[in-house]
Amino acid sequence: MQIDIDALETYNSLAREGARSAAESLSQLTGLETHVEVTNVSLVSPADLDTGGDTRSGVRVELDGALEGEAVLTFKEDARQIIENVLAPEADQRMRRSSIEEVGNIMTSGFIDGWADHLDEIIDISPPTFLDGSEADPLPADSASTDEQLFVIRSRVEFPDEAADFRILLVPERDAFIEAVEPVDGDSIPFEKFEVFNEMTKSGAEKAATNVTTMTGIETAVEINRMSFVPIEEVPVSVGDQRYIGTVMEYEGTPSGYLAILFDRPSAEAVVDALVPVETDGEWSEMEQSAMKEIGNIMTSGFIDGWANVLETSIDHSPPTFVSDMGSSIMSPIVGQMARTQEHAFLLDSVIRTDDGVFRCELFALPHEDELREVLEELLVERADRTHVSPDEVF
Amino acid sequence: MGAGSGPFSDTGRIKVSIADYAVASQGTLTTSGLGSCLGIAIYDPDQGISSLFHPMLPYRNGDDSRPPERFVDSGIDIVVGELLAAGADESSLRAKIAGGAAVVDFKTNGEGSIGDRNVAAARDVLAGRGIEIIGEETGGDCGRTVRVDAWTGEVIVERTDGVNTEL
Numbered sequence: 300m301q302i303d304i305d306a307l308e309t310y311n312s313l314a315r316e317g318a319r320s321a322a323e324s325l326s327q328l329t330g331l332e333t334h335v336e337v338t339n340v341s342l343v344s345p346a347d348l349d350t351g352g353d354t355r356s357g358v359r360v361e362l363d364g365a366l367e368g369e370a371v372l373t374f375k376e377d378a379r380q381i382i383e384n385v386l387a388p389e390a391d392q393r394m395r396r397s398s399i400e401e402v403g404n405i406m407t408s409g410f411i412d413g414w415a416d417h418l419d420e421i422i423d424i425s426p427p428t429f430l431d432g433s434e435a436d437p438l439p440a441d442s443a444s445t446d447e448q449l450f451v452i453r454s455r456v457e458f459p460d461e462a463a464d465f466r467i468l469l470v471p472e473r474d475a476f477i478e479a480v481e482p483v484d485g486d487s488i489p490f491e492k493f494e495v496f497n498e499m500t501k502s503g504a505e506k507a508a509t510n511v512t513t514m515t516g517i518e519t520a521v522e523i524n525r526m527s528f529v530p531i532e533e534v535p536v537s538v539g540d541q542r543y544i545g546t547v548m549e550y551e552g553t554p555s556g557y558l559a560i561l562f563d564r565p566s567a568e569a570v571v572d573a574l575v576p577v578e579t580d581g582e583w584s585e586m587e588q589s590a591m592k593e594i595g596n597i598m599t600s601g602f603i604d605g606w607a608n609v610l611e612t613s614i615d616h617s618p619p620t621f622v623s624d625m626g627s628s629i630m631s632p633i634v635g636q637m638a639r640t641q642e643h644a645f646l647l648d649s650v651i652r653t654d655d656g657v658f659r660c661e662l663f664a665l666p667h668e669d670e671l672r673e674v675l676e677e678l679l680v681e682r683a684d685r686t687h688v689s690p691d692e693v694f
Numbered sequence: 695m696g697a698g699s700g701p702f703s704d705t706g707r708i709k710v711s712i713a714d715y716a717v718a719s720q721g722t723l724t725t726s727g728l729g730s731c732l733g734i735a736i737y738d739p740d741q742g743i744s745s746l747f748h749p750m751l752p753y754r755n756g757d758d759s760r761p762p763e764r765f766v767d768s769g770i771d772i773v774v775g776e777l778l779a780a781g782a783d784e785s786s787l788r789a790k791i792a793g794g795a796a797v798v799d800f801k802t803n804g805e806g807s808i809g810d811r812n813v814a815a816a817r818d819v820l821a822g823r824g825i826e827i828i829g830e831e832t833g834g835d836c837g838r839t840v841r842v843d844a845w846t847g848e849v850i851v852e853r854t855d856g857v858n859t860e861l
Binding site: 332334336457459460532533535536540542547549622625626627628629630632633634635636638639642 | 712800
């Protein structure tokens with residue numbers, strides 16, 4: 300099974316057009332302004348299929364015909380209330396619910412229509428199943444029943460006036476989707492190599508998590524790991540506008556690229572306090588910044604070594620740069636560098652957390668696309684379990 | 695792309711993504727996450743029409759395969775065209791620019807940071823078109839959010855270090 304990267308680009312733009320069409324339907328029905336924030340195609344293990352942990356309501360539909368799978372369109376509670384208040388003000392619960400079902404139905408059709416046009420075939424959409432928000436993470440029903448990595452196409456659309464959003468997750472049936480992105484001609488990469496690379500990245504993130512734990516005593520683990528294919532301009536918005544503290548590194552070798560290790564403020568304070576237990580008054584002192592850089596260093600080593608061992612290449616990284624800013628602003632110069640030569644990026648995103656969720660750190664790796672293609676072409680799948688160095692190999 | 699090619703929006707808040715722009719005569723144009731990128735507001739104060747453009751890189755260098763909205767030079771051409779199509783008068787156009795920071799301090803091989811080069815390109819391209827820059831909040835090492843009042847062309851720049859500037 301081969302994957303054509305150009306086909307991923309096509310599917311990404313179909314999803315973007317679909318999200319725009321769904322957003323326009325919603326604007327026409329409600330008069331609310333909408334803005335398509337981000338669309339990406341990611342490869343994830345079912346266990347990592349994170350939807351943010353919010354309570355969301357909406358609809359789920361099953362797809363058949365030219366595109367098999369499931370789509371879930373969900374609103375957060377505030378967005379649902381905004382829509383109900385516009386479409387069914389003063390109405391009883393049943394009417395309010397049916398307004399959401401109707402909106403969900405129309406938007407899902409808008410989202411899927413572009414795919415049917417592209418494939419020039421019919422996609423059958425089942426009647427919507429209402430999701431009342433009682434499930435913490437309304438996911439496509441079949442996604443939990445497999446161990447194999449899934450393709451997930453996700454879009455997020457905001458209501459800029461209301462600071463609310465909705466999300467569409469499309470989980471195509473795996474084999475049907477792989478068939479759809481099979482190359483007609485030109486460059487292609489076996490699907491299993493993407494899976495292996497994703498596993499390697501997860502091992503790298505696990506090693507980075509272990510290194511943080513060793514250094515700070517904070518018991519952490521990798522919670523989410525995914526590989527997304529995104530238009531280069533959408534990398535910053537994928538990271539978001541929340542404030543982060545952390546480090547950015549440039550790595551050189553095969554592949555080369557950038558790695559950002561970003562903590563929310565309380566987590567940054569926790570790891571720095573573990574190394575430099577001094578009082579802070581909002582500003583990051585030089586000593587604290589250098590503690591953060593040291594954490595960045597050891598996490599990067601863990602992460603990058605996992606790749607280098609499997610790929611049998613040497614990957615060096617630059618000294619870390621301390622950053623404290625909006626996530627999107629931190630990513631802006633990185634994607635600026637990359638956008639000179641590429642239109643899309645593979646964004647490898649891992650979340651490291653403590654069990655109680657108090658501590659949270661995100662790793663964003665952006666390898667140069669052409670070099671990642673090269674790496675995947677060279678990758679021998681049977682080397683995949685060698686993410687940890689054996690002393691015999693080093694000495 | 696996005697708001698730039700969508701229906702002409704004239705109420706509420708209009709969000710502008712990276713490598714995107716919007717033109718409006720009412721409401722507030724906003725863009726966030728400006729690091730090395732720029733927020734370029736070009737407006738006609740007499741007609742009450744404003745634009746906000748969020749480019750990533752300075753020059754397209756004649757490569758037509760690249761999206762024009764990604765670059766300062768090719769994007770300004772499009773934005774000015776849209777302003778004129780919306781009824782703005784070219785001789786009345788004014789500009790305000792924000793962003794171009796070095797949030798991450800990369801090695802630059804002596805060619806200046808992307809942020810610096812974006813600012814320099816905006817100054818050159820706008821001067822070349824005879825559009826005066828009457829407000830600027832650029833450089834430094836902080837991220838920024840920019841809001842433009844579409845009717846008046848007033849700009850508010852919010853920096854992540856808490857400093858807000860009105861242009």
